[in-house]
Amino acid sequence: MARRFDPFTVDRRQFLGLAAAGGTALLAQPLLSGQLLAEPAPQKAAFGIPVEDLQAVMAVAMARGGTFADLYFERTRSVSLSLEDDKISRAYTSSDLGMGVRVVKGDAVGYAFSEVLDLKAMKQAAATAAAIADGKRDGKPATVQVAKLPKYYDVDYRFAAIDLAKKKALVQDVNGQIRKKDARILKVNVSYADSDREVLILTSDGLLAHDHQPMMRLTAACVAEQGGRRETGSYNIASRHGFDLFDPKTVTRLCDEAVRRTVGMFEAVTPKGGEMPVVLGAGPSGILLHEAIGHGMEADFNRKNTSIYATKIGKPVAEKFVTIVDDATLPDARGSIHVDDEGTSGQRTVLVDGGIMASYLHDRISAAHYGLKSTGSGRRESFRHVPMPRMRSTYMQPGPHRKDEIIASVKKGIYCESFSNGQVNIGGGDYTFFLKTGYLIEDGKLGRPIKDVNLIGNGPDTLSKISMVGNDLLIDEGGWTCGKNGQSVPVSQGMPTVLVKSLTVGGAA
Amino acid sequence: MSGKSVNSKALALADRTLDLLKKAGVHQALCSVRLSRSVETQARDGKIEKLQEAQSASLTVHLYVDGRYAAHNTSDLRPAELQAFLADAVALTRMLDPDPDRSLPEASRAAKSTDALALFDPAYPKIDADTRKRLVLEVDAASRVDKQVISATANFSDEDTDWAIAASNGTRASQRATSYSLGTEVTVGDGDKRPEDWWYVGARTLAGLQKPAEIGAEATRRAIARVGAKKDPSGKFTLVIENRAAGRLVSHWLQALLGGNLQQKRSFLDGKLGANIASPLLTLRDEPSLAVSMGARSFDREGMAAKxxxxxxxxxxxxxxxxxxxxxxxxxxxxxGSLSTLSLPGGSGDLAKLMAGIDRGILVTSFNGGNSNSLTGDFSLGIQGRRIEKGALAGPLTEMNLTGNHTTFWQTLRGVGGDPYPHSSLRMPSLVFEGAAVAGS
Structure with a gap:
C-alpha cells in the first residue's frame, strides 16, 4: 500500500521495517577481513569516465583544504511486478544515475550531487561541497589505485538480462500454489522485485573501488476467511543471490509459510499485557539486537555523546555467553557489502564479545574522531545522501542452551516467531519491536498463537536480562530495511533462540 | 504569497514526453515530472556541521498499452537516454497481463490548472547561505542554554519544487511550491541515560516559521521533561494524546480507508459506509486547498482535480x-487515492482544558514504534509522556504499550482540542480517550 512520508509526523528516530519476516538456515561463515589489496588504475574507470576526469573533480573537491573527500557514482536499475486477483497488472521500473561529492573537514561535511555525469556538472558539485572548508589544499593528490574486493555475493549478469516472462512465471507459480493449498484463502498478493546497483567510489586517498550490488525479493501475502473471521499473513525472501535462488523447493517453502502464517491466526488471541519472560525464536528476533543495541552502537551517536552506550566500551553489559556481531561478510545476505559507501572493505565487527562491550560501528569520520580504523560501516541510501555509520547483518553467536530447555524454563510468558518493524530512542535507550506471530507459553509449553502486539524494553536493561542463549543461530532470510535520518539501507539480522527474563508486552488490560 | 503563475519547466517536459509517447504509438499515458532544488544546513553545538545542496529531476510515466499498465521512473533526462527509456518502458508494459479496470480517469475529472493555490514563497529566491546559517545557529544557541543539555543538532531545510502532470485524458496541471523545515533534536543527561526530544516546525513561507529562539527552547523543555522517566503498573487509563502525536494514531486508522485495502479485503471498514464507526466527536475531512498546509495540492497523483x-x-x-x-x-x-491535508474540526480548548477533571490519566507526547493491522483493526503502540494526576501534569512515563482495536477505540473518544498541529499534513488536535489499555510493569 502507498505510504506517504511526512517528516513532521514520523518521529525523527531510527526504525526498521519489512514486508514480512521469516527464517531459514544460512550458515554464518565469517571470512577474513582486512585492508584492501590494490592495483594500478586503468585509463577508464567504470561508468566510462576517464580516470583523469575523476582526478580533476577530486582536485576541485579538495581545493579549499578539506581533510578528506570522496566521489560516489551510482547506477541503479530496478523492476518490480505485482500480482493481485490472479493478474500481474502492475509493474514498476526505475532507472537512476548520478554522482555525489562529499568533502569532510574535521567533523563537518559538505555535500552535493549531480544527476548529470558531464565534467562541468561534476566540478560544479565538487565546488559546492568544497565550501564546507575555507582554506587551501595542503598535500598532493594521491595516486589512484584500484581496490580488489572480496566476494560475498557474485552475480555475473544483470537482472535486466533475464527474460521478464521468467519473472512473471515465478510470480504466477506462487499465486497458483497458494490458491491450491487452502480453500480458506480469499486473496493472494505476490510481488517480485530485483535491482542492479553499480557503484564506483574514489577517495582522496586515491582508492578506486567498483562493485555490482545485486538484490532481489519475493513476497507473498494472503487474506483468509473462516466462519466470518478474516486474517492476513505474509512471508518474504530477500537476497543478493542470483535469480536461481528461487528453485522449486524454495518457492514452495515460501508459499507454505505465507499460508501457515495466515490460517494459523484464526486461533490467535491477544495476550494480557504487562511484564513477562519472553522467548525470542531463532531468526527474525535479531530485530531485538538491531533496536536494543545496534543503533546505539553506531559511532556517530557516540562521538556526539547522545547514545546510551557512549561510555560503555570495555564494560560488561551481558552474560558471558552473549556475543553480538555486525557482519558484512555473510554469503549472499541482504546486509552484505564488499565495500562500504566510502571505500572501506566489508568486514565483520564484534559489538559485544563474551558479554563485554567491544566496538562501535565506525565510518571514516567517527574513526578519525576516536583515532581508530573504520569498521567499514559507512553506508548511504544513494548518491543523493551522505554516508553515516549503519548496520549490515546483525546477529548473536550461538550459546550453550537448547531451544526446548529454554521454552521449558518459562512458566508463563510468550514465544516470538516473526516481527514487522521496530524503533529506538538512541539516548533514552527505550526500543520497541512489533510481533506479528508468536505463541503463549504456559507451564513450559507453547500454547495458543498470538499476534499484533508491541514489545518494549530498554537496551542496556534487556542485554543484562538475557539469561539463556540457544545453539541454533539462524540468519533471517526476510528483506529488512533500516531507516536512519531519512535514509534507508538493506540489512539482515539473525538470532539463536534466546530468553529475556522480562519485557513489557502490549496487550489487554 | 504571489498569485502569479510561474512558467513550469516540469509541465513543458511532461508535455514533450507525452508527445514522444504518442509518436511511439502510446495513446493512453500520464507523465508526472518533479524538478526540485533543496538545501540542508545543520549545526551542532555551536558549529555548522553539514551543508548539502541538491538539484533533482524525476520523471514518471504511467502507460496504458493494449489494456496493460505499468509505471516507469527515471532521473536521466538526456534526450537520447529518455527516448531509449520510453521504448523499454513500452515494451515491458506490453508483456503484462491485460486488466479491463486499468484506465486513466475520465476526462471530466482531469485537472487543468497552473498554480491554482499559490504555494510559492516570493521570499525564497532571496534566501542565501548566511540566512540559513543564522537560522540554525539561532535555534542551536537557544537549545543549549540549560546545563543539562549534552548535545543538540539543529537543522534547516528549504525546498523549491516544480511538479506537473500531463496526460492523454486532457490533464495539464502544475504547481510550484516552497517548503521550509526548521528544528532541533536535544539530548540531556539523566544518569546513565540520555533522554532526547525534538521540536520541528514546517511552513510554506519563511515568514510563517516559528521564531528560532522559541524552537530551540521548546525542544529543550521537552527533553528535560523526559528526565527520570519510568514505567507505571499496567492498567486502564484516560489518555490525552497530544496533537503532535495524534497524527501517528490516525495514520494507522486511515489505512483501512484505502481503496487497495478495501478491494483486497484487508480493511476493518469494508462495508461500513453510512455506519457509526466512532464517537460523535469524530469528524474527519480531507482538505486539499488549505494552502498553508504541507499537504496542499490542486490535483492528485492521478491528475484528478482535487476537491x-x-x-x-x-x-x-x-x-x-x-x-x-x-x-x-x-x-x-x-x-x-491519497491523503492531502487531514483535519478534525469542532474541538475547543488547549491541553490544560482537556486534562482538567482527569483524576488519573496519561498524556502521550510521542509514540515509540508499534503497528496496526488494517484488516482486524488491532493496534499496539509504544508510548511515552507524562502522568496526569487530579487534572495536572505529574512525572514522566516511558516504556509502556497502548493496545486496542480501532473499531472500539474510536468510540471511546470523549474530548477534542481546538489545537490542530500546524506542522504536518495530518492537522490533528489533541484527543482524549476513555479507558485505554496500557501495559507497563
Whole structure:
C-alpha cells in the first residue's frame, strides 16, 4: 500500500521495517577481513569516465583544504511486478544515475550531487561541497589505485538480462500454489522485485573501488476467511543471490509459510499485557539486537555523546555467553557489502564479545574522531545522501542452551516467531519491536498463537536480562530495511533462540 | 504569497514526453515530472556541521498499452537516454497481463490548472547561505542554554519544487511550491541515560516559521521533561494524546480507508459506509486547498482535480480514499487515492482544558514504534509522556504499550482540542480517550 512520508509526523528516530519476516538456515561463515589489496588504475574507470576526469573533480573537491573527500557514482536499475486477483497488472521500473561529492573537514561535511555525469556538472558539485572548508589544499593528490574486493555475493549478469516472462512465471507459480493449498484463502498478493546497483567510489586517498550490488525479493501475502473471521499473513525472501535462488523447493517453502502464517491466526488471541519472560525464536528476533543495541552502537551517536552506550566500551553489559556481531561478510545476505559507501572493505565487527562491550560501528569520520580504523560501516541510501555509520547483518553467536530447555524454563510468558518493524530512542535507550506471530507459553509449553502486539524494553536493561542463549543461530532470510535520518539501507539480522527474563508486552488490560 | 503563475519547466517536459509517447504509438499515458532544488544546513553545538545542496529531476510515466499498465521512473533526462527509456518502458508494459479496470480517469475529472493555490514563497529566491546559517545557529544557541543539555543538532531545510502532470485524458496541471523545515533534536543527561526530544516546525513561507529562539527552547523543555522517566503498573487509563502525536494514531486508522485495502479485503471498514464507526466527536475531512498546509495540492497523483472530501461526519463513515483503479474494481465512484491535508474540526480548548477533571490519566507526547493491522483493526503502540494526576501534569512515563482495536477505540473518544498541529499534513488536535489499555510493569 502507498505510504506517504511526512517528516513532521514520523518521529525523527531510527526504525526498521519489512514486508514480512521469516527464517531459514544460512550458515554464518565469517571470512577474513582486512585492508584492501590494490592495483594500478586503468585509463577508464567504470561508468566510462576517464580516470583523469575523476582526478580533476577530486582536485576541485579538495581545493579549499578539506581533510578528506570522496566521489560516489551510482547506477541503479530496478523492476518490480505485482500480482493481485490472479493478474500481474502492475509493474514498476526505475532507472537512476548520478554522482555525489562529499568533502569532510574535521567533523563537518559538505555535500552535493549531480544527476548529470558531464565534467562541468561534476566540478560544479565538487565546488559546492568544497565550501564546507575555507582554506587551501595542503598535500598532493594521491595516486589512484584500484581496490580488489572480496566476494560475498557474485552475480555475473544483470537482472535486466533475464527474460521478464521468467519473472512473471515465478510470480504466477506462487499465486497458483497458494490458491491450491487452502480453500480458506480469499486473496493472494505476490510481488517480485530485483535491482542492479553499480557503484564506483574514489577517495582522496586515491582508492578506486567498483562493485555490482545485486538484490532481489519475493513476497507473498494472503487474506483468509473462516466462519466470518478474516486474517492476513505474509512471508518474504530477500537476497543478493542470483535469480536461481528461487528453485522449486524454495518457492514452495515460501508459499507454505505465507499460508501457515495466515490460517494459523484464526486461533490467535491477544495476550494480557504487562511484564513477562519472553522467548525470542531463532531468526527474525535479531530485530531485538538491531533496536536494543545496534543503533546505539553506531559511532556517530557516540562521538556526539547522545547514545546510551557512549561510555560503555570495555564494560560488561551481558552474560558471558552473549556475543553480538555486525557482519558484512555473510554469503549472499541482504546486509552484505564488499565495500562500504566510502571505500572501506566489508568486514565483520564484534559489538559485544563474551558479554563485554567491544566496538562501535565506525565510518571514516567517527574513526578519525576516536583515532581508530573504520569498521567499514559507512553506508548511504544513494548518491543523493551522505554516508553515516549503519548496520549490515546483525546477529548473536550461538550459546550453550537448547531451544526446548529454554521454552521449558518459562512458566508463563510468550514465544516470538516473526516481527514487522521496530524503533529506538538512541539516548533514552527505550526500543520497541512489533510481533506479528508468536505463541503463549504456559507451564513450559507453547500454547495458543498470538499476534499484533508491541514489545518494549530498554537496551542496556534487556542485554543484562538475557539469561539463556540457544545453539541454533539462524540468519533471517526476510528483506529488512533500516531507516536512519531519512535514509534507508538493506540489512539482515539473525538470532539463536534466546530468553529475556522480562519485557513489557502490549496487550489487554 | 504571489498569485502569479510561474512558467513550469516540469509541465513543458511532461508535455514533450507525452508527445514522444504518442509518436511511439502510446495513446493512453500520464507523465508526472518533479524538478526540485533543496538545501540542508545543520549545526551542532555551536558549529555548522553539514551543508548539502541538491538539484533533482524525476520523471514518471504511467502507460496504458493494449489494456496493460505499468509505471516507469527515471532521473536521466538526456534526450537520447529518455527516448531509449520510453521504448523499454513500452515494451515491458506490453508483456503484462491485460486488466479491463486499468484506465486513466475520465476526462471530466482531469485537472487543468497552473498554480491554482499559490504555494510559492516570493521570499525564497532571496534566501542565501548566511540566512540559513543564522537560522540554525539561532535555534542551536537557544537549545543549549540549560546545563543539562549534552548535545543538540539543529537543522534547516528549504525546498523549491516544480511538479506537473500531463496526460492523454486532457490533464495539464502544475504547481510550484516552497517548503521550509526548521528544528532541533536535544539530548540531556539523566544518569546513565540520555533522554532526547525534538521540536520541528514546517511552513510554506519563511515568514510563517516559528521564531528560532522559541524552537530551540521548546525542544529543550521537552527533553528535560523526559528526565527520570519510568514505567507505571499496567492498567486502564484516560489518555490525552497530544496533537503532535495524534497524527501517528490516525495514520494507522486511515489505512483501512484505502481503496487497495478495501478491494483486497484487508480493511476493518469494508462495508461500513453510512455506519457509526466512532464517537460523535469524530469528524474527519480531507482538505486539499488549505494552502498553508504541507499537504496542499490542486490535483492528485492521478491528475484528478482535487476537491474536499468528507471522510467521517460525527462518527458516521461517509467516504473512502478511492483512486481511479480501485474505484473501477469496486464499482464505486473515485474520490482520490491519497491523503492531502487531514483535519478534525469542532474541538475547543488547549491541553490544560482537556486534562482538567482527569483524576488519573496519561498524556502521550510521542509514540515509540508499534503497528496496526488494517484488516482486524488491532493496534499496539509504544508510548511515552507524562502522568496526569487530579487534572495536572505529574512525572514522566516511558516504556509502556497502548493496545486496542480501532473499531472500539474510536468510540471511546470523549474530548477534542481546538489545537490542530500546524506542522504536518495530518492537522490533528489533541484527543482524549476513555479507558485505554496500557501495559507497563
Amino acid at each position: 474536499p472530501l468528507a471522510l467521517v461526519e460525527q462518527g458516521v463513515l461517509k467516504n473512502y480514499y478511492l483512486d481511479w483503479y480501485y474505484a473501477q474494481k469496486l464499482k464505486m465512484a473515485a474520490t482520490t
